[in-house]
Amino acid sequence: MELFSDEYYMNEALKQAEYAFEEGEIPVGAVIVSNNRIIARAYNQTEKLNDVTAHAEMLAITSAANTLGAKYLIDCKLYVTLEPCLMCAGALFWSQISEIHFAASDPKRGFRNKQADVLHPKTKWTEGTLAAESESLLQTFFQKLRK
């Protein structure tokens, strides 16, 4: 099987970023590779889809899972042109992806900036309303699962 370099795959991610650019989206692109084959290509579509969750990485994760028919991206590699934000890093966590390669770093919103407050300064939050009811449902679920 032909083997490609990290540069090759990152260049494919960059092509995706260029599509985003052409469409007036913040130009970030991503590809996901499994077994030396690109199984997902995506670019940022937050404007087009009117959806803050439509980052390149998120769309690529969903697309790769569809291609694999599996939720976990075991032995997969992500190539993305910008350091993933906390949302995307969180999604990548859940995906258990094997490797992440990013091009440009994002000191302000990148996942390594743990000092950043996770929530937006405009956002207030509370906890505890119906907590017992919710916990009970969760506990019942996992008790049932373990049986």
Add this chain to the structure above:
Amino acid sequence: MELFSDEYYMNEALKQAEYAFEEGEIPVGAVIVSNNRIIARAYNQTEKLNDVTAHAEMLAITSAANTLGAKYLIDCKLYVTLEPCLMCAGALFWSQISEIHFAASDPKRGFRNKQADVLHPKTKWTEGTLAAESESLLQTFFQKLRK
């Protein structure tokens, strides 16, 4: 206009969690409220959709943006039955949502657990491949935007 309590909305979120439970999904439910009206209801569908990104909050954010025809959830409130994870907190950050109310806390995976590593221990990562090319594209984009 009739006003409802936090308990009322959280109970609606709990109904969503119950739908998840019935379908064998980890039972987490969410609603988003705008102007005292529920504009999105969702429950965790990671199993059904085979997609780690399909948390209740993520689906609710996308749905609320569709209803509003707007990307930012200004003056909206989220009611969710479990403390959001980092992915969901990241998405909520981008949405600029006004209020977050969660029922049960999640000490292991909740967004307040900043000590947790953001990435999965199975996941390796690198940076820098084609960084200059990616940065150049981003810079050109934002220069164009500012003109």
